[in-house]
Amino acid sequence: MPLEIYKRGSVYWVKGRVEYNGRPITGPYRKSTRATNEAGARDWIREETEFQIRKHVVGEEHALRFVDAVEIYPASPTTAKKLLLILDEIGDLPIGAITGALLKSLGPKLKPQASSDTWWREIVTPAGAVINYAHEFKGTPLIRVKPYDKFERIAQDQRRQKSSRIERVPATREWIEAFCTEADPYNAALVRFMFETAARIDQAVSIEPEHLYPETCQVLLKAQKGHEEGLITVSPEMMAELVALKPKRPKNRKTGKILSLRVFGYGSPTGYNNRWKTICKCAWIPYLSAHPAGRHGFYTELVVRQGVDPVTAAKAGRWSDPNLPMRIYAHAETDEPEIRARFRTKNVQAERAKQFNKLKSKKENENE
Known part of the structure; x- marks a missing residue:
């Protein structure tokens, strides 16, 4: 019997078999089409029949x-x-x-x-x-x-006529301080928190008051980018700054819904943008978005400026593969003229050493 529809409650079901050239090519059906009207159920039968015939033929x-x-x-x-x-x-x-x-x-x-x-x-x-x-x-x-x-x-x-990979500029301590001088307490704490912990902006703005553990200086970060939810440790100064902030209830700009209390007062990972642009303009510093200010700044600060080994820095920033941040987040800060000067310095030193050895040999010969 070819497929037929019948109604069970408000949903149409199907029974029978799919046939091809008058012969059944499937087992018996007795299943829901999930359609609540006859037209939808017949569309389901047509699509299922076409699929089973293709399967049978090819x-x-x-x-x-x-x-x-x-x-x-x-x-x-x-x-x-x-x-x-x-x-x-x-x-x-x-x-x-x-x-x-x-x-x-x-x-x-x-x-x-x-x-x-x-x-x-x-x-x-x-x-x-x-x-x-x-x-x-x-x-x-x-x-x-x-x-x-x-x-x-x-x-x-x-x-x-447009470059797709623009070199990111990581934040420096000087940039952070200049930013915080002009920023309100919430944005100053936000940029310091990301620079210190390498937290992503979505993780940072999602922090609620109950995610703070002042007694152990730990903060609970949400899961993101393949990493599980987990606690991270911050400095006592950072924790004191976070605890001092009065949590706010942001509004979802699309739905108008009032969200739960947030430590930094933002309801979305893009809400900070306009405010940061204004702060950077007032501080006379180039605008940096949260990613280069946070994760790029964090890794470059540790590895390039402070000489922390890449494995330790990657673990502190919650990168599972140390090669990834070295390839993407570490930014060289020595300019080309300085590199060339190092080669010239070595050559001059070698020449002086050679002259000194000649003088030394000459004196030894005279003494003999």
Whole structure:
């Protein structure tokens, strides 16, 4: 019997089998379509029938389309928004027909004015995650995509006449002090906290009064970027500064909802931007966002300026791989003329040593 719908409560269910050329090609169905109207239930039957026929004719590996894989993928709202754009291009393609080169080619087509980093982050990464999730649960082919190389990145930057990788400038102690001189207590404490702990801005603004433990000088940070929630230790001076702040209830600018008490008074990781720009302007210092002021400043201060070994600094900043911060967060602060001067100094010293040895040998010969 072909698939038929019937109603159970407010939801339509389906029973029967999928048939192809008058012959059943599946086992018996008795499952919900999750549709609350007849049109939705019949759409479910049509899509399921098409899938099972493709599976019967070409095999499951080629039957599952990208759109089918998206339906079973547990996407967040942000990822789902990115996938909608991709679905318009490759939604009907079988998973087995999608290659890394195909995914990379979508970048110039879908976002011609974006950088190659954006292509990777907003197109290749979410699409690859969907395909590999289907591999895990449906046995479809796994996909590995070679990242865009520097030549592809440079070529795209030239086409759009804009650099995609601007060198970040880490905060210095002098910058921090100048900032805090003009800042209100909340923003002064915020920038000092991130500079001292390498906390991310979202972690910092999410701190609530109950996350502070003054007796042990510890602060509870939320989980982020693959790291679990955990306690970090701060200096007694930092803890005293945090405890002295009167917590505020920020408002969600999109919904108008009043949020829980926050130590720094911000309700989102972008709320500080305009205020910091004003502070930097008043202090006559260049504007730095939270990331270079915090994580970049923290690692450069420890490793480059104070000579702390990279492994210790990485652990203190909660980086699991010491190579990552060395590659991204450590910024050299010796200029090129100074480096050249060191070579010249060594040559002069070597010449003087050579002259001294000649004089010494001459005196020894005269004494003999």
